[in-house]
Amino acid sequence: MTDSANKTHDRIYATPHAEVADFSFDERVAQVFPDMINRSVPGYATMVHGxxxxxxxxxxxxxxxxxLGCSLGAATLAMKQNNSAENCLIVGLDSSKAMVERCQTHVNAFRGNTPVEIRLADILTADYEPCSVVVLNFTLQFIDPDMRYALLERLYQALVPGGILILSEKIRADDATNDALLIDLHHEFKRDNGYSELEISQKRAAIENVMRLNTLPEHIERLQAIGFSHIDNWYRCYNFTSMFAIKGHN
Incomplete structure (x- = not known):
C-alpha cells in the first residue's frame, strides 16, 4: 500500500485508545472521511445518487x-452535476474547518454549471435565503435533539412552495429485538469492509454521546407537525435511511 493510500484509509480506531474521546469531525477524520463513510454507511453511494x-x-x-453539514461535498457535488435549473446557487455549510478547507477544492474539480459556495458556519444560526432544495445528509443526528424541530421549522419557512427537504439519518427501532438485529447487521457490514472488532467497539464508544438517534416515525411525525405535505422514506438499508419532505403550494 502506498503512503498516499495509507493517508486516506481509515485506521483512526485500529489501535487501542487509553481513553476514547467523543467523535468529532477533526483533521484526522477529514483526511479519511470518504473511506470511513463508504465502509461504515450501507447504501451511502445510492443515497448520494438519489x-x-x-x-x-x-x-x-x-x-x-x-x-447542510456538507463535509467533503459528496451531496454538494451530486447537486451540482444534476441541477439544470437556471440562476441557482449551491451553498454548502459545515462547522468543521478541516472539512470546509478541502470541500471547495473537491467540488471545483468536477464539472457543473451551477456555482458552489462552501462556507464555515453553524447551521443552527445561519441565515437562509429562499431555497428549493435542502439536504441534511447524516447531519441532523449530530444536532441536539431539543434543537431539531426549530432548525427544521426554519428550513421549512425558507423553502419555496414545491421545495424539497432531503433527510438522511441513522435511525433506531422502537422494538428492542429489531434494534439489536439492525445493529448486528450494520456491524457485519463493517466487518465485511475490513473493520476489526476493536475498531467497531471504539468507534461506537466515540460516537454514542454525540449521535442521538430518532426512530423513523419520530422523524415523520416531526416533519408533519412542521407542515410538510408529502413525506416518505425513499431509501433504507438496515438502520440507515433517507427521506424526502415536500412543501405544499397552499
Whole structure:
C-alpha cells in the first residue's frame, strides 16, 4: 500500500485508545472521511445518487440549493452535476474547518454549471435565503435533539412552495429485538469492509454521546407537525435511511 493510500484509509480506531474521546469531525477524520463513510454507511453511494436525482426534479430557478453539514461535498457535488435549473446557487455549510478547507477544492474539480459556495458556519444560526432544495445528509443526528424541530421549522419557512427537504439519518427501532438485529447487521457490514472488532467497539464508544438517534416515525411525525405535505422514506438499508419532505403550494 502506498503512503498516499495509507493517508486516506481509515485506521483512526485500529489501535487501542487509553481513553476514547467523543467523535468529532477533526483533521484526522477529514483526511479519511470518504473511506470511513463508504465502509461504515450501507447504501451511502445510492443515497448520494438519489440526492442528485431529487435535485434534478425539484430545483427551481432563482433559488438557493443547500447542503447542510456538507463535509467533503459528496451531496454538494451530486447537486451540482444534476441541477439544470437556471440562476441557482449551491451553498454548502459545515462547522468543521478541516472539512470546509478541502470541500471547495473537491467540488471545483468536477464539472457543473451551477456555482458552489462552501462556507464555515453553524447551521443552527445561519441565515437562509429562499431555497428549493435542502439536504441534511447524516447531519441532523449530530444536532441536539431539543434543537431539531426549530432548525427544521426554519428550513421549512425558507423553502419555496414545491421545495424539497432531503433527510438522511441513522435511525433506531422502537422494538428492542429489531434494534439489536439492525445493529448486528450494520456491524457485519463493517466487518465485511475490513473493520476489526476493536475498531467497531471504539468507534461506537466515540460516537454514542454525540449521535442521538430518532426512530423513523419520530422523524415523520416531526416533519408533519412542521407542515410538510408529502413525506416518505425513499431509501433504507438496515438502520440507515433517507427521506424526502415536500412543501405544499397552499
Amino acid at each position: 440526492i442528485g436525482r431529487l435535485t434534478a426534479r425539484y430545483a427551481q430557478s432563482g433559488t438557493v440549493l443547500y447542503d
